[in-house]
Amino acid sequence: MTVFDSKFSRRQFLKGAAATLILPKALASGLQSAPQTPTTGPEADVVVAGGGTPAGLLRAAMAPLGGMGRFVKQGQRVVIKANFAWARTPEQACTNNPELMAALIKMVYDAGAKKVAVWDHTCDNYQFCLIRSGLKKTAQAAGAEILSGHGRNVYREVALPRGRKLKKAEYIKDALDADVLINFPLPKQHFATEVTLGMKNLMGLVWDMALLHRIDLHQCIADIGTIRHPDLVVVDAIRILTSNGPKGPGKTEDPLQVIAGTDLVAVDAYCAGLFKNPRTGKPFLPREVGFIKNAHDLGLGEIDLAKVRMKKVQGA
Amino acid sequence: MTKRIPGLRPAVQTLFFLGFLYLLFRAAFPLEIRFPVDLYLRLDPFIGLVTFITQKDIFLRMLPGFGILALTAIFGNFFCAWFCPMGSVIDFFGRVLFREKKRSKPMDDQALRRARTGILLVSLAGAVAGWQVLGLLDPISLITRTFAVFVFPAGTFLYDQVGLKAVGLLSGKAATLTAVPVPVFKAGALILLFFVLVLALSVIRKRFWCRYLCPLGTLLSLVSGLRLVRRSVTEDCTRCQRCVRDCPVGAIPADDPLTYRRSNCIDCFTCLDCPPRAVSFRLGGGSVSPARSVSMSRRYALGSLGLGLAAGLTFKLDPIRGAGRFKNSRLIRPPGALPEDRFVSVCAGCGECLKVCPNNALHPTFLEAGLDGIHTPRLVPRIGYCEELCNFCGRVCPTQAIRALDVEEKRLVQMGIARIDKTRCIAHDTDKTCIVCNEQCSYQAVVLDDKKRPSIDEDKCTGCGICENKCPVEGESAITVHSVGGQKRIAPRSVIIP
Numbered sequence: 001m002t003v004f005d006s007k008f009s010r011r012q013f014l015k016g017a018a019a020t021l022i023l024p025k026a027l028a029s030g031l032q033s034a035p036q037t038p039t040t041g042p043e044a045d046v047v048v049a050g051g052g053t054p055a056g057l058l059r060a061a062m063a064p065l066g067g068m069g070r071f072v073k074q075g076q077r078v079v080i081k082a083n084f085a086w087a088r089t090p091e092q093a094c095t096n097n098p099e100l101m102a103a104l105i106k107m108v109y110d111a112g113a114k115k116v117a118v119w120d121h122t123c124d125n126y127q128f129c130l131i132r133s134g135l136k137k138t139a140q141a142a143g144a145e146i147l148s149g150h151g152r153n154v155y156r157e158v159a160l161p162r163g164r165k166l167k168k169a170e171y172i173k174d175a176l177d178a179d180v181l182i183n184f185p186l187p188k189q190h191f192a193t194e195v196t197l198g199m200k201n202l203m204g205l206v207w208d209m210a211l212l213h214r215i216d217l218h219q220c221i222a223d224i225g226t227i228r229h230p231d232l233v234v235v236d237a238i239r240i241l242t243s244n245g246p247k248g249p250g251k252t253e254d255p256l257q258v259i260a261g262t263d264l265v266a267v268d269a270y271c272a273g274l275f276k277n278p279r280t281g282k283p284f285l286p287r288e289v290g291f292i293k294n295a296h297d298l299g300l301g302e303i304d305l306a307k308v309r310m311k312k313v314q315g316a
Numbered sequence: 317m318t319k320r321i322p323g324l325r326p327a328v329q330t331l332f333f334l335g336f337l338y339l340l341f342r343a344a345f346p347l348e349i350r351f352p353v354d355l356y357l358r359l360d361p362f363i364g365l366v367t368f369i370t371q372k373d374i375f376l377r378m379l380p381g382f383g384i385l386a387l388t389a390i391f392g393n394f395f396c397a398w399f400c401p402m403g404s405v406i407d408f409f410g411r412v413l414f415r416e417k418k419r420s421k422p423m424d425d426q427a428l429r430r431a432r433t434g435i436l437l438v439s440l441a442g443a444v445a446g447w448q449v450l451g452l453l454d455p456i457s458l459i460t461r462t463f464a465v466f467v468f469p470a471g472t473f474l475y476d477q478v479g480l481k482a483v484g485l486l487s488g489k490a491a492t493l494t495a496v497p498v499p500v501f502k503a504g505a506l507i508l509l510f511f512v513l514v515l516a517l518s519v520i521r522k523r524f525w526c527r528y529l530c531p532l533g534t535l536l537s538l539v540s541g542l543r544l545v546r547r548s549v550t551e552d553c554t555r556c557q558r559c560v561r562d563c564p565v566g567a568i569p570a571d572d573p574l575t576y577r578r579s580n581c582i583d584c585f586t587c588l589d590c591p592p593r594a595v596s597f598r599l600g601g602g603s604v605s606p607a608r609s610v611s612m613s614r615r616y617a618l619g620s621l622g623l624g625l626a627a628g629l630t631f632k633l634d635p636i637r638g639a640g641r642f643k644n645s646r647l648i649r650p651p652g653a654l655p656e657d658r659f660v661s662v663c664a665g666c667g668e669c670l671k672v673c674p675n676n677a678l679h680p681t682f683l684e685a686g687l688d689g690i691h692t693p694r695l696v697p698r699i700g701y702c703e704e705l706c707n708f709c710g711r712v713c714p715t716q717a718i719r720a721l722d723v724e725e726k727r728l729v730q731m732g733i734a735r736i737d738k739t740r741c742i743a744h745d746t747d748k749t750c751i752v753c754n755e756q757c758s759y760q761a762v763v764l765d766d767k768k769r770p771s772i773d774e775d776k777c778t779g780c781g782i783c784e785n786k787c788p789v790e791g792e793s794a795i796t797v798h799s800v801g802g803q804k805r806i807a808p809r810s811v812i813i814p
Binding site: 087117123124125127128131132145147148149150151152153154173174177190191192193210211213214216217218244246247 | 345346476480489491492493494495496497674675703704705706742748749750751752754755756757758760764768786787788789790
């Protein structure tokens, strides 16, 4: 069937066009005049919550974004791209904080999700990763599926028309097809790319990661961001790895933060500052990290934090 | 005992065979099982005896095999007909695929019967010289290895192709059900070929392998000659030749069915199906003097022993095993393996370690370790690396050729050292950022210079091969692991304990 099959008159087209122009403004003005409720439009695009319990941090970070209800609707399938790529214990800060993951899954279910699936394509043997990170137990106790992309059958090849160097990639089908994709990274120091943040976490949805290293890692990480922009990014910065990353074990720091946002690049731009640049001895500027700059150049988000609606809140 | 229960033996054989399959299936992550997964190998007295001779040491794990010998001295050789999974498979395929060819006149098999005893003598004498043929000829080792390198991978492949879809449809999770990685094995085809050959020999005679070749069967036969439960035949015998025809190992001579070759009998009780009911098995029965099972000349026996010793000595001189230029530096043994000489003389080549390895890292050798090291395990990092927190191979090794180490101990075993080929390395050869090797290394043994080019800290490298495995260079890796003259224990302080 083509669009020409249906009878679509010029009059109808004009009506539709007029409606699309007028309606959003009318709606927006209507909302502005209405009294503020917690479910109204978001106050910020990036929220940094600091101090408190993992669940409290998550709640505090999500509220100014409009709550989880803004992203997850009744009956939806939600994919969380977590980080359990290594067979390390939670204290070593190489994999996600189990308490925070449990809180995130619970929050997604409370918003009405039908099923939550937690994915990663692990680097160490997936069986050891799932057990040692403690995340299998966590996810299953919270009622989510925890899935590892160790078989090629769960990937689908997609074209990257906006990609500069990566033109096609095999991406986890479930992450492409799910109603909501939540990126749930853990910031770590990284020998190859200085830091590993939200965008680098999405690499774990790709089958052939070795290929990216052969082409150009920084550009490929940015290119992967063009496949599917996550609906929400929740950064687990309760404890971060500051040396020997990404596999560790190494030194850790406890910023006790959860950063939530809708702008993939802006979130990474903020998180880069959690780490010291060994060259300058000062916190990383976003432009000093290759993939953040490349992603901004691709139009994936805003690198300049001054132009981003940011909010800092206290965790509970 | 005078009556055979129809169907009992196939039922018991099936049961033990399923037990064998189950234990081998459970030789896998997370390896939390109360039974030893290598139980069938521990019950094998041939492996127990040969490793005892080569090591001059008793292995606690192998003691159950000597229990089997004791039982055989009382009840006769029940092992082959009732327990041995290889025997069961041979029986099965002898019925369905490789049926015995009918022949007009009986076959004179004295020479073949001698061959079996000869093989046992060669292997025992070889063991004295530190050489063993377990890897090739022990039936339990043979079937375990074949199932580990062929049957289970084939089953996994079928599951991925067919079962996955069925399970997906039934559970409604077709989109997220991940295929199980199919293990691949170097030299796997060869092992399968040998197994099929063993089965196909049944075309010539029923249980050809068992009667004429199997060294474990021969050992049990020798002990079975002392048996206390014996077959006796009354004068009601009409010499109808039915038992002679039906005996799966040809233990009853055609010219005198009143007697039998006591040591050849495998207690299958087929001969109890006697029309005049003349046959019975009783404790202390069989007063008729037994037929000779095999006529061995002194010359033949001495020749076999000499051949075994000579073979053992010859293999010792194999240059590949020396320390010089011929040494195979890519021959990396599993973590905790005994020193190379002892390793090849005690490894039964059973393949339990190949099956249990979660990363498909261990592979059976063909000639990489010399002729006597055939089908012993080696680490092939490009296919799979040695998982940092895994010690499964040592835990399932029946002869402890790979010692069972704690995870902490195992992390300190240096199997080899990685070396970088700078002409192929992305970081050294181009100005791209790569350093997958550094990112993946579990022991922080890959260090970077200021231009992010990798080099190896040899005090920390264990040779696990994760770098070689993950190196993104196409084809052969730019970073490869080489053995460094035996395994060493590295200093604990150089490795961060996770």
